[in-house]
Amino acid sequence: MGSYEDLLAYLRRGEGPLIAPPGEVVSYSNDAYGLLGAVVEAATGVPFGEAVRERVFAPLGMDGATFDTADARASGELTQLYTPSRAAGPSFRPAGRRRRRTWRPAS
Numbered sequence: 001m002g003s004y005e006d007l008l009a010y011l012r013r014g015e016g017p018l019i020a021p022p023g024e025v026v027s028y029s030n031d032a033y034g035l036l037g038a039v040v041e042a043a044t045g046v047p048f049g050e051a052v053r054e055r056v057f058a059p060l061g062m063d064g065a066t067f068d069t070a071d072a073r074a075s076g077e078l079t080q081l082y083t084p085s086r087a088a089g090p091s092f093r094p095a096g097r098r099r100r101r102t103w104r105p106a107s
Contacts, residue, residue, distance in 0.1 A: 004038040011035065 010016070011031060019025055037048035044051045049067035057065045064077060072078040 004034070004041065007031065007034045008038060 016031065019027060040048050040051050044055075046054075052067065053065075056062075064075060066072055069078070
């Protein structure tokens with residue numbers, strides 16, 4: 001989605017399937033973080049990344065924390081998201097490093 005307006009329109013339409021009835025399952029949601037960004041921007045009047053940098057990261061001394069992928073890549077501290085492996089399950093691999101360990105969800 002290209003903007004908060006696109007995300008809000010998508011959420012209003014209710015097109016995303018529920019994984020369980022409301023209140024029964026706790027699950028990570030990119031949509032919820034997008035919605036959080038829209039709320040923070042509306043409340044503060046500044047972009048989400050800037051608001052978090054000023055109000056959370058800076059006071060905590062988190063100088064390397066960022067939402068900007070280009071900044072993270074330039075710092076050399078960018079990691080890659082896990083990728084599913086059919087044989088061994090998802091694996092986590094930092095950028096530029098060999099695959100060493102495999103993560104498997106608990107049974």
